Amino acid sequence: MTTDTKLSTLGEFGLIDRIAAHVAGGEGVITGIGDDAAVTVLTPGMQLLTSTDMLLEDVHFRTTWHDPLALGRKSLGVSISDVAAMGAIPRWALLSLAIPAGFPLEFLDRFTEGFLAMAGEHGVTLIGGDTCSSKNGLVISVTIMAEQFPHLILRRSGARAGDEIWVSGTLGDAALVLSLLEDGAVCDEPSLLSRLLDPSPRTRVGHALAESGLVSAMIDVSDGLLADFGHIAQQSGVGGVLYLERLPISADFRRRASRFPSFPHHLILSGGEDYELAFTAAAENHEKIESIVKNSGIQATAVGIVTSFSGVEVVMEDGSRYIPRKPGFTHSI
Amino acid sequence: MTTDTKLSTLGEFGLIDRIAAHVAGGEGVITGIGDDAAVTVLTPGMQLLTSTDMLLEDVHFRTTWHDPLALGRKSLGVSISDVAAMGAIPRWALLSLAIPAGFPLEFLDRFTEGFLAMAGEHGVTLIGGDTCSSKNGLVISVTIMAEQFPHLILRRSGARAGDEIWVSGTLGDAALVLSLLEDGAVCDEPSLLSRLLDPSPRTRVGHALAESGLVSAMIDVSDGLLADFGHIAQQSGVGGVLYLERLPISADFRRRASRFPSFPHHLILSGGEDYELAFTAAAENHEKIESIVKNSGIQATAVGIVTSFSGVEVVMEDGSRYIPRKPGFTHSI
Structure with a gap:
């Protein structure tokens, strides 16, 4: 042909x-x-x-x-x-x-x-x-x-106050690549590029977490962690605190971040298309969750705590708190 | 609002x-x-x-x-x-x-x-x-x-030589309306307009025919009877003869057809979007099929016979035969 x-x-x-x-x-x-x-x-x-x-x-x-x-x-x-x-x-x-x-x-x-x-x-x-x-x-x-x-079956609605908030893989890579491509910048690291252009759905770890019976709520991070954990919080009738310094970022992201005037936190929190999993689980099962995720061949990080009061807030590296007004992301170039 | x-x-x-x-x-x-x-x-x-x-x-x-x-x-x-x-x-x-x-x-x-x-x-x-x-x-x-x-479950693949070919409702109305609208002509008959703009899926009669156990193959007529019966024929390893004079047309269609230079057979045979059902059933069950369809509140008409030789041909009103080269329809305005 x-x-x-x-x-x-x-x-x-x-x-x-x-x-x-x-x-x-x-x-x-x-x-x-x-x-x-x-x-x-x-x-x-x-x-x-x-x-x-x-x-x-x-x-x-x-x-x-x-x-x-x-x-x-x-x-x-x-x-x-x-x-x-x-x-x-x-x-x-x-x-x-x-x-x-x-x-x-x-x-x-x-x-x-x-x-x-x-x-x-x-x-x-x-x-x-x-x-x-x-x-x-x-x-x-x-x-x-x-x-x-x-x-x-894991839904968005089962999170309980006191649960840990977990996220698989790293955040912000896809949004970073999108930002680079939109600016006309060269992005030739295949591992970074593939985060936007060829993301890997977390089928295996999602299935393993479901079978463990330890997860209270789960969502895929397609609109940014803030927005997507926000869905869990809203549908579970809870809130959450996310610790910025714990959010997992890749070595590629850290290196590329230096070209931004200030560290691009917004890409990690509200960039879209991570296609990672965000989930909640009782803190007492921290080690079990770590082990299940590791056996599935990827990493996961505990990044915050589910709270009984509504709303999602972010604890910044200096201890100050950021309460977003509108955490959403729209899939538009 | x-x-x-x-x-x-x-x-x-x-x-x-x-x-x-x-x-x-x-x-x-x-x-x-x-x-x-x-x-x-x-x-x-x-x-x-x-x-x-x-x-x-x-x-x-x-x-x-x-x-x-x-x-x-x-x-x-x-x-x-x-x-x-x-x-x-x-x-x-x-x-x-x-x-x-x-x-x-x-x-x-x-x-x-x-x-x-x-x-x-x-x-x-x-x-x-x-x-x-x-x-x-x-x-x-x-x-x-x-x-x-x-x-x-009724598939396209069960038609047998000798079966009658049936079609529900009338054919060509939607294609006629499309032709009128594309020409900028006025079309103010609600019953005709709705055949293009608001077709009625034949759920009830489809279900009744399935439950009867009398139907050997069925398809919906979305690309014109010639093309869609062609799918039944191909997937059943048979052919068919359709009799033009038996094809069911509405009174609206007949009246509007007079504005065409010649009777618009192509709209009946190969116009799209009829959303009627075409199906095949043993000839001995003709009356039973008629009764089932009638109980579902619509009409159906036996329009041809399944043949053992492949290909679909149309017997015209004067007895001549038309063998289409390419019966398809493309859903494009």
Whole structure:
């Protein structure tokens, strides 16, 4: 195939066939791509978990930055992150693409390759979707389906005063890279770049934490820790104190931070797209949590304490306290 | 609320809260809108059916034609049609919206009202979704989930030579209205307009046909009967003959057809968006099928015969035969 092969020469059904050719059967799949609806069967006793995300060109990604392979990976990865945050086992995905006229087929092939690679790494089977034409940029919509036994599902609503607040991995890397790319700066550290362009959903640790029975609430950090822990606090009817000096940052982040006029705390607290897990657990289980996380091959850090009074505040390095007015993050370039 | 209320003053979370406020619990819903993923439970013994559709402004709809209420209804209706065509019981939906800056909130409120009205009419609960900003027009993505016992699920692949080919309702109305609107012609017959702008998914008759055990294959007619029966033929390893004079057309269609230089057969055969059901059943059960369909409050017509040789051909009114080269339809305005 040459790079100038266009979707228009293939048509909608041709593209679907082209994608379907790379998809094998999967766990619980009765009927995959090719009928009016996909048919799947859940593991007996498990409940269904579903989440969906939409990604738009020039809003969530730019084709000039995003290698199509990484974009395919990320398109599924961000949805897997949602069900990982419930402690669930991802199973099936639907992929919809709205494609501009003349869009290179090779991009779509690489995108599909990345999407299916991410799927394979997390035990997910692509079972259906939709394709149509777009007049303005590529639009990607992904639905993920997962399953879990009812008593193992972790929600945002179970945090209790006195619990420790944990976060996996490091924070702020993706927001830092976005900031660098938006400024036109060079960012050639692959490990840092991949935090924005090809994040790793925390399926394994999420599942292990669910099975431990030790976690009271969990969420994925997609809008920044302040906003996302804020959701836990609100839905649990509690508050929280986060200690700035404990927030985990990468060596890459620390080195790159020097180019900012002041240390970019806002990227750690309110930058988006970390796709780490934030969760709460009784302080007495600190060592057990550490051990579970370590066995899953990543790190996690206790960064604060759940409080009985509402609101989230940040204790700064000098002991002063910062109470944010509006912790949200909007996924817009 | 006034018409100049803008989404930007409300924010992403505000919009989600606004939609969620109108959603009550539903059958099988454990956790709806508001966590990382929705949690639902299937009826024991049933399998899960899922389908997704994306609708783009100026590709699938125009806000100048589409009343937001009807657009909300249709956005869910086209997905419900997919699971109705499998004989399944629709249960849950996810709704993603990418919204241009300055988009009127009143439009979104009316859209949501229509979406939830369609949901209520078909026993569907909105359990989650995604909202984000769009730089170019409204983008809507809907995922529908349904359930059914394995032995009652109807696929495209079961048609047998000798079966009759049936179609529900009438064909070509939506394509006729689209043709009129595109030409700038006046179309003020509500019953005709609604065939394009507010189609009715055939949930009830689809379910009744599945329960009868008499139907060998079924599909929804979204790309025109020729293309969609073509899918049944291909996936069943058979062919078919369709009799043009038997194809059901509405009185509105017949009257409006007079403005065309020749009778617009192409709209009946290959126009899109009928959202009727096409299905096959043994000829000996003709009367039983008629009775089941009648009890569901609509009509269905036997329009052809499944053949053992591959390919689909149309017998014209003068007895000549038309063998289409490419029966497809692309959902583009």
